[in-house]
Amino acid sequence: MSENTTRPGAEPFTQRSPRVVAARRLTRRAEREKAGRFLAEGANAVGAALAGERGLVHELFVTADAAEANPELVSAARAAGARVSPVTDRAAAALSETVTPQGIVAVCELLGRSLDAVLPPAARLVAVLVDVADPGNAGTVIRVADAAGADAVILAGDSVDPHNGKCVRASAGSLFHVPLARTRDAHAALEVCRAAGLRLFGADGYAKTGLDSLALDVPAAWVFGNEAHGLPGRILESVDEGVRIPIYGQAESLNLATAAAVCLYGSAMALSPAERRSSGG
Amino acid sequence: MSENTTRPGAEPFTQRSPRVVAARRLTRRAEREKAGRFLAEGANAVGAALAGERGLVHELFVTADAAEANPELVSAARAAGARVSPVTDRAAAALSETVTPQGIVAVCELLGRSLDAVLPPAARLVAVLVDVADPGNAGTVIRVADAAGADAVILAGDSVDPHNGKCVRASAGSLFHVPLARTRDAHAALEVCRAAGLRLFGADGYAKTGLDSLALDVPAAWVFGNEAHGLPGRILESVDEGVRIPIYGQAESLNLATAAAVCLYGSAMALSPAERRSSGG
Structure with a gap:
């Protein structure tokens, strides 16, 4: 893989990058069921996902601004073994379902238990x-x-x-x-x-x-x-x-x-x- | 006035009719304050406005379908001395702030007391x-x-x-x-x-x-x-x-x-x- 996205200074993913396009599909229920994953947007949700024993974070998409505002979340994601993927503002907006994207979105394991x-x-x-x-x-x-x-x-x-x-x-x-x-x-x-x-x-x-x-x-x-x-x-x-x-x-x-x-x-x-x-x- | 809007069979107001255009302005706070009136949309709200001692209804805009579905509201509005104005579906949509206009909108006196x-x-x-x-x-x-x-x-x-x-x-x-x-x-x-x-x-x-x-x-x-x-x-x-x-x-x-x-x-x-x-x- 040519992109090492966890290396500081790597080019951020755009809204057309395959990983972002794939993650964006998780806004649809059928795709969530298929992938067994969902998106949690915003510092609060991401923090709760990383803090809880129940939240399993696979990947964290984060803009430069959001990474600067939430260094502890980026560190926690890395410590938890999640992939940290810098994204452009437009990519973050593509992953967001809100009018004001927060620039930080986690791909999490589905939560339901039996x-x-x-x-x-x-x-x-x-x-x-x-x-x-x-x-x-x-x-x-x-x-x-x-x-x-x-x-x-x-x-x-x-x-x-x-x-x-x-x-x-x-x-x-x-x-x-x-x-x-x-x-x-x-x-x-x-x-x-x-x-x-x-x-x-x-x-x-x-x-x-x-x-x-x-x-x-x-x-x-x-x-x-x-x-x-x-x-x-x-x-x-x-x-x-x-x-x-x-x-x-x-x-x-x-x-x-x-x-x-x-x-x-x-x-x-x-x-x-x-x-x-x-x-x- | 050439339009007798309470007479059955009168042409309904369109979204360009002056009364509808004027009422539509009441979706803005400044216009509400100026006019001393506001809009209540939907059968529930209109019913509450007509039933309450506190609800003073000046005018009821209603589509043909909504009038047929809510004859008791149209009668109550007439009995309360409110003007009943038939409107087209598009006029009702223009007066609505929702995705699914209900076809019945009352112009009410502002409610605040001292x-x-x-x-x-x-x-x-x-x-x-x-x-x-x-x-x-x-x-x-x-x-x-x-x-x-x-x-x-x-x-x-x-x-x-x-x-x-x-x-x-x-x-x-x-x-x-x-x-x-x-x-x-x-x-x-x-x-x-x-x-x-x-x-x-x-x-x-x-x-x-x-x-x-x-x-x-x-x-x-x-x-x-x-x-x-x-x-x-x-x-x-x-x-x-x-x-x-x-x-x-x-x-x-x-x-x-x-x-x-x-x-x-x-x-x-x-x-x-x-x-x-x-x-x-």
Whole structure:
């Protein structure tokens, strides 16, 4: 190979260089599945990919400016055995799906684990997404689940590919923090959670039980449905309890990410013994 | 005037008709301020505008298809004394800021109230946004505040105009449900809440007090800052308590809308006597 791209001073790849052209294909789901790799753009995502035990970085494309701004990421990539490939600004833009390319893009190994291996022993909090369509929503829920200390996120049924660029961005690095599994079979996802001793709560705007009348201090899997249609009836029949977030005003509903935040944090705060409510109120 | 636009069978307005051209200008903030009006697109938003005591609809632009799909909105607009103007699909697209125009757009009176008049007597829950920049975020927080039964939302400092099309869409009708006020002076917003007897909680990732150790069963104003920079120091010094949402995992933070959901619902559920936790757990 004539280009030694890790040698300082080598000519940067352009948007027409074969490695960049090949990487650009990873913006498409079918190509990601075929290659078993995906793109993580931006210093935050790249940092999370390199820091996590779960993030396996194969190659780092980086512009001169981004390399100067993030020397620790370039070093970490080299230390992790990743190929570091200088690219032109236009090549970075070609690899970016945003209006303002950040000049730093990692080619990472796909993150999904098998459903059987995704839950750690003694899991206490899991988020299951069934048929969630919007990648931004999925990424935001993954971020919320991470913040709430969830042990895993399972994307089930027809849910979006979490390696989609919008999902990666919305997750703000959390994609690399929380164990993820994907399964077409939503019932299998529920069964894995049930077998782990988790109580299955299905978020449902029409449920009889309100979140405010629920005992939340139990290990739980929260199951969330599609943005427009909610959970399918057959899933609602399978959960232990359908749960409605009380609506105190005139809004018809919450959106998926804010509903997930209320439910997951409800459980997380009830389960956490670290900082108990200090007031007797 | 030669065009009687409310008469069935009249020629629909095109994207070049003066009324459509004038309405289209309302997609710009300066034009909204000048005209004192803004656009609400889609059946949900138009329905909320017509249903609410706060929504004053001056004109309804509607395509033939949208009129057929939403006869009750056309009737309600006529009953409310609004002008109903049939438009072509292209005119509806010109008035739309979305990729998939819904064919129904209302010209509404701006919603803001004066700061002094925005809080009802005995207000118990208020959201104050300081320097919130993204209209989608602002709209989502308004929707969450509505769902949580907030008495008002105050947009303070350099916050985005809530009449922005993206904010209107993200609020999913809640813009017309919750009393809104806008003020450049963030301190004045805090003082109005304090004078109403509300406890001022400032959301702050660096605060000592965690949400899980806070007595939430008190009337409260939640103060949220800019997406990137959080609350300014001078605001944090003015609130009664800075409050941190505990992060149980590896995420650095929550995004604004999910953080607001956790805080506002924390207060709403603690304040609501309707459905108390049934478990002693």
